[in-house]
Amino acid sequence: MIKTAIYVDAENIKMSGGFGMRYDVLVDLANSGDSIMLRANCYLAEDHERIKTDTEYRQKTYAYHNILRQCGFRIIKKYVRRYTDEDGNVTCKANSDMDLAIDALLQSKNTDRVILLTGDSDFVRLVPALQNQGCRVEVVGFNNVAKELREAADSFVSGFLIPGLLPIPETAPEEGDWLRGVVANYNVDRGFGFFRYYRRDNDGLHPESVFFHHSQATMPTHYFQDPYRVFEFHVAENPASGDNRTEARGIRLLREN
Template sequence: MTLKTGIYVDAENIRLCGGYGMRYDVLVDLANRGGSSMLRANCYLAENGERTKEDRDYRLKLYRYHNILRQCGFKVIKKYVKHFVDDEGILTTKANADMDLAIDALLQARKLDKIILLTGDGDFIRLVQALQNMGCRVEVIAFNNVSSDLKEEADSFLSGFLIPGLLPIQQDGGRWYRGIPINYNSDRGFGFMRYYSMQAHGLHAESVFFHCSKSSVSSDGLFLDSDNIFEFKIVANPENNNKTEAMDIRSIDEIQP
């Protein structure tokens, strides 16, 4: 049985919380694996209407981005930025598409089996519950500043950093991977990195040995928290019978601007 899948992207939340530069084609590829077939793909984003009219470079860059999303199979739903002056005379802007996303997802979920929701915003907890009550499996993907309650409410949560190719790694020679530490022995300074590869059936979890001496992190205590994400290379260690190990380990929190 093929699962009919819908993707709903809260683009502003993703952009502001570590997902700038996300590859939408990789997201579509993921949705079409593991016995699933993408039926709907919606992206909700903000547009500054005034700037679009006045700034040609902004307009061309924005519309080029929109066209890329459409070529990937996404419907682009725009929310125009509104400007408000509060009682203290401070100008604020707002372009919240949460309601649009929630209504569309609820209406379209009638013909879906699985929903991939990209946001870290805890305001979507009730939406997740409503979709689950309609019989849909809800999988959440996000990057930084993710609501812990949203993670718990979803049928599954996965950091977007861990999905191969979704957010390209800045390469400086060799192939890099992203993973999380598991079973770290602080007394002996070793553990394993869990990372994912893209297979025909979907994401496949794998693990590789590491030693803290092969890292540049500020404290090996970071390896005790499986919420911390690291980048590393996987190489054969001639000093250990050419067994594969994680090398050049670096924390993404310490390299991100």
């Protein structure tokens, strides 16, 4: 049995495109296949002064915390501190990077696999430290993930590509479920390529690929030359292929990286 730990840099995730992330999906991933979730920690900021005076903020904050606890997460709070410079400018800080790194290292002796949710380059040194303890480190991030962090990890998966982790809005009544993927390869001269996307089941994440042609998209063809751009599409059979081959239809760009 593979013992898995999840560490979520919640403020980085929230500010980098992961607002509204489904924590129960993370738990399912950690408990899929031969893996069992040993620990799940979420590191977040709380404005202690605002909690006292802002009823709406207090209610939303506590409701959010209750959801995390129901999913099996331990909450590690970093209270917001305010600093005033000589010009009277107020700066708020609540950084829990050190707490996450120390906890992950101390707990690594009982862990086989670490799922680290962040895009912060401050964790680049943590990844090899965990690997040297025998842990496999899988990074999940959304926008603005540091290149060095992607390269240091044993694997990197964009959080946008994990089915169910973030909702996909149904903005068109076209047939087929919407999926998210990145370009695995693209033939510039012939205008076609393949998207890589993921399927999720009780055994975890499984990479899949599907053919696409740029005629199914409205954006310029050079967009398909960036392997980090995330696209949304649905998969349908192409009767003209003669072999019921599937292909991506209604391609739209989700975001720039």
